[in-house]
Amino acid sequence: MGHLMIPVTRKDQPSRTTERVLILEPGRAERHYWRDLWTYRELFAILAWRDLAVRYKQTAIGVAWAVIRPILSMLIFTVLFSRVARLPSVGHAPYAVMVLAGMLPWFLFSTILNDASISLVTNSNLISKVYFPRLIVPSATILVAVADFAITFALLLLIMAWYRFFSDWRLIFLPCFLLLAILASLGPALYITALNVKYRDFRYIVPFILQFGLYVSPVGFSSTVVPAKWRLLYSLNPVVGVIDGFRWCLLRGESEFYLPGFFLSLCAVVVWLWLGTSYFRKTERTFADLL
Amino acid sequence: MRGDVVIRAQSLGKRYLISHDVQREGYTTLRESIARKLKRLARSGANDRRATMSRGQEVEEFWALKEINLEINRGEVVGIIGRNGAGKSTLLKILSRITEPSEGRVEITGRVASLLEVGTGFHPELTGRENIYVNGAILGMTRAEVRRKFDEIVAFADVERFLDTPVKRYSSGMHVRLAFSVAAHMEPEILIVDEVLAVGDAEFQKKCMGKLRGVAKTEGRSILFVSHNMVAIKQLCRRGVWLQNGKIQDTGLIDEVVESYAASVHDNLKTGDFSRSAVTGDGQVELVSYSVSNPNNKNYLPLATKDDMLFRVNLRIREEIRQSACGISIFNEFGVLMTSINTVELGTPLPPLPAGNATVCVRIRKTAFLPGLYTASFWVMNPQGHIYAMAENSIAFELAQTALYGTSQVDHRWGCVYSEVEFSVAPTTT
Numbered sequence: 001m002g003h004l005m006i007p008v009t010r011k012d013q014p015s016r017t018t019e020r021v022l023i024l025e026p027g028r029a030e031r032h033y034w035r036d037l038w039t040y041r042e043l044f045a046i047l048a049w050r051d052l053a054v055r056y057k058q059t060a061i062g063v064a065w066a067v068i069r070p071i072l073s074m075l076i077f078t079v080l081f082s083r084v085a086r087l088p089s090v091g092h093a094p095y096a097v098m099v100l101a102g103m104l105p106w107f108l109f110s111t112i113l114n115d116a117s118i119s120l121v122t123n124s125n126l127i128s129k130v131y132f133p134r135l136i137v138p139s140a141t142i143l144v145a146v147a148d149f150a151i152t153f154a155l156l157l158l159i160m161a162w163y164r165f166f167s168d169w170r171l172i173f174l175p176c177f178l179l180l181a182i183l184a185s186l187g188p189a190l191y192i193t194a195l196n197v198k199y200r201d202f203r204y205i206v207p208f209i210l211q212f213g214l215y216v217s218p219v220g221f222s223s224t225v226v227p228a229k230w231r232l233l234y235s236l237n238p239v240v241g242v243i244d245g246f247r248w249c250l251l252r253g254e255s256e257f258y259l260p261g262f263f264l265s266l267c268a269v270v271v272w273l274w275l276g277t278s279y280f281r282k283t284e285r286t287f288a289d290l291l
Numbered sequence: 292m293r294g295d296v297v298i299r300a301q302s303l304g305k306r307y308l309i310s311h312d313v314q315r316e317g318y319t320t321l322r323e324s325i326a327r328k329l330k331r332l333a334r335s336g337a338n339d340r341r342a343t344m345s346r347g348q349e350v351e352e353f354w355a356l357k358e359i360n361l362e363i364n365r366g367e368v369v370g371i372i373g374r375n376g377a378g379k380s381t382l383l384k385i386l387s388r389i390t391e392p393s394e395g396r397v398e399i400t401g402r403v404a405s406l407l408e409v410g411t412g413f414h415p416e417l418t419g420r421e422n423i424y425v426n427g428a429i430l431g432m433t434r435a436e437v438r439r440k441f442d443e444i445v446a447f448a449d450v451e452r453f454l455d456t457p458v459k460r461y462s463s464g465m466h467v468r469l470a471f472s473v474a475a476h477m478e479p480e481i482l483i484v485d486e487v488l489a490v491g492d493a494e495f496q497k498k499c500m501g502k503l504r505g506v507a508k509t510e511g512r513s514i515l516f517v518s519h520n521m522v523a524i525k526q527l528c529r530r531g532v533w534l535q536n537g538k539i540q541d542t543g544l545i546d547e548v549v550e551s552y553a554a555s556v557h558d559n560l561k562t563g564d565f566s567r568s569a570v571t572g573d574g575q576v577e578l579v580s581y582s583v584s585n586p587n588n589k590n591y592l593p594l595a596t597k598d599d600m601l602f603r604v605n606l607r608i609r610e611e612i613r614q615s616a617c618g619i620s621i622f623n624e625f626g627v628l629m630t631s632i633n634t635v636e637l638g639t640p641l642p643p644l645p646a647g648n649a650t651v652c653v654r655i656r657k658t659a660f661l662p663g664l665y666t667a668s669f670w671v672m673n674p675q676g677h678i679y680a681m682a683e684n685s686i687a688f689e690l691a692q693t694a695l696y697g698t699s700q701v702d703h704r705w706g707c708v709y710s711e712v713e714f715s716v717a718p719t720t721t
Contacts, residue, residue, distance in 0.1 A: 020400075021398050021399065021400050022388075022398070022399040022400075023396065023397070023398055023399075024385065024386075024388065024391070024392055024396065024397040024399070025392065025395075025396045025397075026391060026392050026393050026394055026395075040431075042428050042433055042434055043428045043429060043431075045428075046424060046425050046428035046429075046434075047425075047428075050414055050417065050421075050425050053416075053417060053421065054414055054416050054417065057416050057417075125411050125412070126411060126412050126429060127389075128389065129389065129405065129411050129412075130387070130389070130405060130411075130412075130429055130430065130431075131387055131388035131389050131403075132429070132431070195321075199320055199321035199324060200320055201320040201321050201322055202321055205321075285390075285391045286391075288384065288389045288390045289307070289390055
């Protein structure tokens, strides 16, 4: 067993001057929280990668599900809103393409909300055994949602090719809107995640919120069908701005950009992000006691 | 030498609120919370004082830790002992930042890492290689650190051939080895080890102990070690801290602390009655009292090595039990299992137990255990393993010093069991 006790070379040890003294006191707000978050960025990457690996390793259905779900929803919405309710599309864009363009951010939103809300409970063995900024756990679910997003996006490209309807230069703004969609999801997701630790029956409410959200957000229809005088109020829903943005950049401007509404949605995103993060930070310290 | 203290805790305390109207611990449900708020609202409208009173009844304070003052130096290995619920785990949770103290203050210099329970953070679908990286990151290692230590980790865990197999196909032994190995190769200034060495085979346990000793000695890291295994604690630690009811009962050299702890455990058990809290089971069988004696003893001499030992356990049976089994396990004062016997393995099933009182007798002939303090667990279950009643470590007895091996000072340094030995020498012809 002698080989196990090789003295460690000095350079492996962090020098004593860099050691900081950590002070634990009741109610002490962690001053280095955001710096800690940065130190633990690798944990974020690893957890996100783990979720992704598990999702696509466990089942071939994992991939199939990411394809089938948007296609089926697209078909249903197209038939329901276009054929039955006879709602107009935006400009000359085919209705199915418009629906799918709205579904892209919506599925991102719902996947993040759903996965994040249960993430702390499913990782409770970690939470009760190791310290790290808890914000990492719900945030790490983003990667899986983005992977699903990529699949849906590929699908959209195929369907666009089928309709011979292509996007234009506006497509380069897609990453910005993707980022916006992620931020818009993160705020409510963090709030719900924290609530879900405290009130374990909250998870029964999440599917309801999502189902409700699907119909109050312009996923199956264009936000232009909303009467003009309600449009601004409607934009208080942060998802509205995101979906409008996606349609603007994917449907080569067939959907015009409603700027006041967009800015209002942007504000809603920021407010939610602030609410979610601060509530999460406030309750975070008691997670280990509750789980 | 202020610079060499890595952990300094000052009047540390942790309070939990136990609410009595909610059966479960920790989380509540939204439904309950809303109902309670409405109730309170209705009450406060009627009578303000009553509302606050009933609020006090709902929630009770419980101090898991109180007034803990502790200093741990660089490179020190400290064993923390105490009964279940004494606050050991809470202390470690505070020190590893998992939970916040309710009062007091801790200063920690350097990185703290806890050696996790087996496979915490292991994902069954991922391969061994992948899990090493995941677990490393969870423990606070960077990817570069894990990469540098990778070969060492794998070699120590002895899982080279299974690196690309999902860990769900690992045996439990491999699981433990890998988990320990990842944690043991971290380089924190302070390592927290909470009762993880209770698993794994004896050889690997030895390897782990060796590794921990090496970590402390050659690398100058501090270790906080919690275990019920007094032998392991005494081997590894120099200093001991004995926690009792959330307070430090005793601290000092490990041998002395373990000794006074063992003596106190024993004093609490000698009653002959089973303490209600130590008995689990479905209530079909109630364990009433016990005695341990030497059935051949006519002279009222204390029970000693080489005597026959008779355990009598008085039961109260609620309804007739047709098929039952019982067993007994005996531990020495260091928590080492001396023997474990049951009627299933012996092939001597118990007769049907009619409702009412009964006494079960267990007789061990010519006990070989050396003088010392012992505890025993006793259980009654059905042949399928359903537990009617189980008392863990609740039976206490002592084997008195008598002349053994020609001396009357035989203790654990002589081993665990007495053997009839003869030495002889005969010349050999070559």
